[in-house]
Amino acid sequence: MKTPNALNQPVGILTGIGAQTANRLQKLGLCTLQDLIFHLPLRYEDRTRVYPICSLKPGMSVLISGKVEFTDILPRGRKSLICRISDGTGFISLKFFHFSASQHNALKPGTSISCFAEVRYGFAGLEMVHPEYKVIANPDGCITETRLTPVYPLTEGLGQNIIRKAVRQALDLCRQDPELLTDWIPESILKQYHYPSLADAIQTLHAPDESVSIEALQNGSVPALKRLAFEELLTHFLILRTTRNKTKAWQAPSFSVGAAGKTATNHFIRSLPFKLTGAQQRVIAEIEADCRLQHPMMRLVQGDVGSGKTVVSAYAALLALTAGYQVAVMAPTELLAEQHKRNFSIWFEGFQTQVVYLTGQLKGNARKTVLQALEDGTAGIIIGTHALFQDSVHFHRLGLIIIDEQHRFGVHQRLALREKGQQGNIRPHQLVMTATPIPRTLAMLQYSDLDISIIDELPPGRKPIVTSVIPAERRADVIDRINGWVGKNRQVYWVCTLIEESEVLQCEAAEKTAETLTEALPNVRVALIHGRMKSAEKDAVMQDFKNHRIDLLVATTVIEVGVDVPNAGLMIIENPERLGLSQLHQLRGRVGRGGDDSYCLLMYQAPLSDTARHRLGVLRDSNDGFVIAEKDLELRGPGEVMGTRQTGQMHFKIADLARDADLLDTVQQIGDSFFTHSPQAIQPLCDRWLGAPTEYSEV
């Protein structure tokens, strides 16, 4: 069986794995011996010692041994076999809901048994329900294990013993031939970080010896686990960096601004109703420098809410247009796409180009016209949602792709998009805009294929949003406050976040709230916007709100990203305790967009847990998206920071970004040096962690 690729052999070659078991293993993604080796235990059971019954507490999973004192069948309700055992220090009941006559016989008084199960509180004190048990010669004859017992993730029809046996065989193979598990992490690094070798790490995690505590294994602090998480994160970093490096070898149109272009960009800047901030100018210069080169720009612009990213992206679009290329602007929601369409149409009014709009909703002739204008080049800018991905969309000369709110699209879509608009060897530039500040360490991993620009300055005159945390019992006061606010000619958002998981229920809740608010506020013009409305309806409502024909807009979280109405200065968010901090910060960023005072009321449903109170306090005390994102990472983990609804997020086999965030700095440092010192390791690492061949390796 020994070949250099022995670990790539199918699991079916192992003793005890027939076709049916192999199929079941496949359901868990376990096709080869290598898959088995990297299929780590979910948790561990301690059968290495026998616990005295007097030391047991509910929740412990332990091994005990003792003598049966009595056995009985309880006839009440569902029949159950109850058996009380004692070890001289105390007693505990064993409960079986399904049992056979022979089982009843075997557990007769005086019999010595050992059993393993979780301890819980029952009707008559501590009990074990359906424990694993063995009849033994005497209470001292209980055989303990020498190592902690691994418990693996399973699927239907697959028992722990089968998988344990299969893993053991694969491990034996590795022990016999240590070269099978090539360690791609250089020894100097293992030494520096006190990491075990790959083979040792794998052995420790499947079969921990007595030097490893069950606690360290469960909380992930054991060096063996850290080492594997490190290798996995490093691989993701390397693959994205490889993609970036490859991009640098591709060709892209150069948008060098000639004399005519300079006139156009000057005209664009002069016609804006404001002066660009220093940060905007700096980022624009970075984009301009990228686009002058002849390989594709891959740049991420991160900026806090309201920092003015849209105009920066419009400037980039102008560079493409003046060089004779088309621009695609992709937004995550129709609402945002519509808003961009309005802004771009205004900004590019005098520029002799057509700005068109494409979403999934656009059908029939209207759609045909848009597609035609794109194909023949009459349309210079197309704005839309995912619909821009479709095969039916053909560009005349696509030179730049702008993606707004990147995290909603995910890494895979980002890579796929790079193929779009490819003409021969020439590929378009890509500019990615995100308003979700991501802690530096996470950004480095998630976006290591991109160069990053940060707009770290708000337009002048912005005042911090005053945020208060108040209980829902003060609803009447809040409604009063709306009256006063509207009396001052300002506008208000009321955001219903009640049922995040269900869009239908969320919309219903918003409808109800709109009804009650309309009744309670007869002099206020109330309107409703939610995700299930038709695009034209939403557009009309947003236009009315923007033009101040509506005073109070009741909304679901659909307004979370991008919506820009500077006169709206008061926002009420219902049930803020249900959302992540970064999402709340995004929502709150809909106010405070002009120079006037603005307020956000976080109206929670009491009682509030300590953590929830702490989280809302963070939001009350800070207006800085980067600070909030760091806290969110600390308190809720990276999924929340980057948005739970994101698609195509990085999935890890072993690493956990919250638990292993401390590794990320090292991953970046070492990752960068890998390209010079260990380039031969990159492909095998990708094969190991991402499966071979990877989609990345072909990019």
Ligand SMILES: Nc1ncnc2c1ncn2[C@@H]1O[C@H](COP(=O)(O)OP(=O)(O)OP(=O)(O)O)[C@@H](O)[C@H]1O
């Ligand atoms: N330099 C500036 N001076 C004054 N106002 C500006 C400036 N830049 C942009 N604005 C205005 O600030 C508001 C916010 O800009 P924009 O919508 O581009 O922000 P954003 O960064 O995309 O925010 P969000 O991520 O919250 O959507 C807009 O009304 C825009 O016209």
